[in-house]
Amino acid sequence: MQIILEKSKCIGCGSCAAVCPKLFEMGEDGKAHLKNSKTNSENEILEIGEEKCAKEATEVC
Numbered sequence: 797m798q799i800i801l802e803k804s805k806c807i808g809c810g811s812c813a814a815v816c817p818k819l820f821e822m823g824e825d826g827k828a829h830l831k832n833s834k835t836n837s838e839n840e841i842l843e844i845g846e847e848k849c850a851k852e853a854t855e856v857c
Contacts, residue, residue, distance in 0.1 A: 798843055799833075799841070799844060799850055800840070801829070801839060801841075803827065803839060808826040808828070809857060811853070812856065812857050813828055813853075814856075815849060815853045815856050816847070816853035818849060819847065819849065830842040
């Protein structure tokens with residue numbers, strides 16, 4: 797499973813980090829970040845096994 801966090805779409809509400817702190821964290825910039833992800837200028841990408849909280853985190857935002 798792959799998670800792609802589109803940085804430009806993050807509203808900084810923190811819901812993803814609250815629901816799934818194993819994968820998401822809030823940065824000093826007030827935006828969500830994927831822990832241990834590969835980052836390019838537009839996205840953060842993380843390869844994971846099946847993780848229930850990842851799906852829940854994307855649904856709450």
